[in-house]
Amino acid sequence: MTSTTQLINRQFRLKSRPSGRVTKDNFDFVEQNIPELEKDQILVRTIYLSLDPTNRIWMSDMEQYLPPVQLGEVMRGLGIGKVVRSKNSKFKEGAYVSGVLGWQEYVVSDGRGAWPLTVLPKLPGLSLEIMAGAAGMTGLTAFFGFFEIGKPKEGETMVVSAAAGAVGSIVGQLGKISGMRVVGIAGGEEKCAWLKNELKFDAAIDYKNPDWKKHLEEATPDGVDINFENVGGEIMEAVYKRMNLHSRFVLCGLISGYNDTDDKKSRLSIAPALMKRIKIEGFIITDYVQRFQEAATKLVMWMAAGKIKHKETIIDGLENAPESLNLLFDGGNTGKLLIKVSEP
Numbered sequence: 001m002t003s004t005t006q007l008i009n010r011q012f013r014l015k016s017r018p019s020g021r022v023t024k025d026n027f028d029f030v031e032q033n034i035p036e037l038e039k040d041q042i043l044v045r046t047i048y049l050s051l052d053p054t055n056r057i058w059m060s061d062m063e064q065y066l067p068p069v070q071l072g073e074v075m076r077g078l079g080i081g082k083v084v085r086s087k088n089s090k091f092k093e094g095a096y097v098s099g100v101l102g103w104q105e106y107v108v109s110d111g112r113g114a115w116p117l118t119v120l121p122k123l124p125g126l127s128l129e130i131m132a133g134a135a136g137m138t139g140l141t142a143f144f145g146f147f148e149i150g151k152p153k154e155g156e157t158m159v160v161s162a163a164a165g166a167v168g169s170i171v172g173q174l175g176k177i178s179g180m181r182v183v184g185i186a187g188g189e190e191k192c193a194w195l196k197n198e199l200k201f202d203a204a205i206d207y208k209n210p211d212w213k214k215h216l217e218e219a220t221p222d223g224v225d226i227n228f229e230n231v232g233g234e235i236m237e238a239v240y241k242r243m244n245l246h247s248r249f250v251l252c253g254l255i256s257g258y259n260d261t262d263d264k265k266s267r268l269s270i271a272p273a274l275m276k277r278i279k280i281e282g283f284i285i286t287d288y289v290q291r292f293q294e295a296a297t298k299l300v301m302w303m304a305a306g307k308i309k310h311k312e313t314i315i316d317g318l319e320n321a322p323e324s325l326n327l328l329f330d331g332g333n334t335g336k337l338l339i340k341v342s343e344p
């Protein structure tokens with residue numbers, strides 16, 4: 001077996017904070033030798049890197065829920081990898097793990113600390129792509145935001161923005177499982193057709209159509225009981241206007257503003273929240289880490305029963321990570337966006 005020191009790691013280190021869109025120039029793409037493993041350490045080869053809107057937040061020095069990635073550091077990123085060497089009995093060689101692997105081909109870890117690695121179960125039908133998305137961080141975000149903050153009731157109406165994306169597509173299907181009227185907002189006719197025909201949303205609004213606000217009104221004749229907010233800006237304002245008495249506003253993300261240098265796109269008048277007793281609550285998925293197992297099990301069961309469908313947009317090659325992140329801001333992905341770094 002080759003010694004780890006004969007393997008070369010390639011990694012993206014943050015060189016400068018992006019202003020607006022991310023470019024390759026914001027990073028140094030460096031090669032490094034891998035050190036000899038110490039006791040309790042493992043070597044993980046990255047298979048899938050998850051590209052997430054939060055990567056863009058971590059690159060900035062805006063106020064955020066984690067320390068920003070520092071200049072010179074390996075770019076932080078979630079992923080799924082395979083244990084290729086192990087000096088730790090908890091992680092067997094050949095096991096698949098998920099966690100913060102970083103934008104790199106290999107990571108040396110003891111599996112503990114602020115970002116513990118989780119060994120993934122080997123179950124028939126449970127692919128690595130599902131574990132990186134629909135039953136992974138984005139599926140869990142949909143689950144906890146929808147059930148814990150949305151507090152769904154049968155017969156109510158939910159609107160979800162970025163509805164054809166990783167989180168939004170699962171949220172909408174959880175709404176259908178819960179007996180809600182589900183209205184998705186997405187960019188383009190093709191995505192809207194997928195939401196209606198495949199995922200069985202009751203309506204899908206193409207916000208690129210100039211009449212989208214009228215279409216939103218028509219699709220929500222009884223107002224909105226849950227707004228699952230992924231986008232912010234003009235879309236958020238239009239949905240907010242239609243929210244009902246005692247409705248819930250699940251503040252999951254504000255992607256339309258992440259490339260901005262100011263917060264101009266995200267303004268809401270707070271008065272309607274008082275008059276209509278709207279509950280607005282932000283959350284970060286790590287708040288629910290103790291309950292991931294329980295939620296992932298339910299998501300997988302619904303997938304096996306055909307009640308939750310999932311899609312992935314997969315880009316080959318770690319070297320494409322920086323520019324591929326922009327697909328999230330251009331709507332170039334349907335479902336979960338992944339970078340395939342190496343073969344399983």
Ligand SMILES: NC(=O)c1ccc[n+]([C@@H]2O[C@H](COP(=O)([O-])OP(=O)(O)OC[C@H]3O[C@@H](n4cnc5c(N)ncnc54)[C@H](OP(=O)(O)O)[C@@H]3O)[C@@H](O)[C@H]2O)c1
Nearest residue numbers: 053162165166167186187230253254255256283284285331
């Ligand atoms: N709170 C948490 O813990 C947590 C965890 C994960 C994700 N999130 C948030 O959830 C949201 C969705 O994340 P995701 O990973 O599932 O990404 P995603 O929805 O798979 O991808 C982002 C999508 O957002 C849409 N979009 C981008 N810019 C837009 C704009 N200016 N106006 C309207 N739509 C726009 C695009 O779809 P279109 O083609 O439809 O424009 C794009 O495909 C993000 O806001 C993210 O920050 C929060």
